[in-house]
Amino acid sequence: MATLVRSFAPAFPALLENIFNDFERVAPAHQHSFPAVNVLESENAFKIELAAPGLKKEDFKVNIHENNLTISTEKKEETQETVGKYTRxxxxxxxxxxxxxxxxxxxxxKIVATYIDGVLGLELPKKEEAKPKEPRLIEIA
Structure with a gap:
């Protein structure tokens, strides 16, 4: 029995390596990807741009809970074609x-969202107290 274990053991890591190498070649096509996001800051607001072509504005859910902004989408498509006895x-x-x-x-x-030409845009205005103030001259007495 020990001989069987010894002869199988060296082959097992090689088998695993082959399986994982095959997985790496196949996995990128099946992995989920996240849309590219740009975050911009100006004096008065932050802007988030999320590239998500092929969706409709109804596909998105944008929620705020506590101090977290969550953008999500879920899209299901199903087609069925029957020709004679063959169904696809x-x-x-x-x-x-x-x-x-x-x-x-x-x-x-005051957050506003738009979806134009495949880009979800969110305008996140800053509170008045967070906006930069005009310089003020202080008189010396």
Missing amino acids: KEFNFSAFKRTFNLPKSVDSE
Whole structure:
């Protein structure tokens, strides 16, 4: 029995290595990817741009809970074609969820979202106290 274990043991790591190497070649096509995101800051607001072509604005859910902004989508497509005795049924499912921790300077009551040409845009205005103040001259007495 020990001979069997010894002769099998060296082959087992090689077998695992082959399986994982095959998985690495196949996995990228099946892995979920997240849309590219740009975050921009100006004096008065933050702007988030999320590239998500092929979706409709109804596909998105944008939520704020506590200080977290969550953008998610879930899309299911199914087609079925029957020709004679042959039936072809295809389906596709895609989903993603991104969460951003908002700074305290964001006025979460005034956030606006748009979806134009495959880009989800969110305008996150800053609270008045967080905006830069005009310089003030202080008189010396």
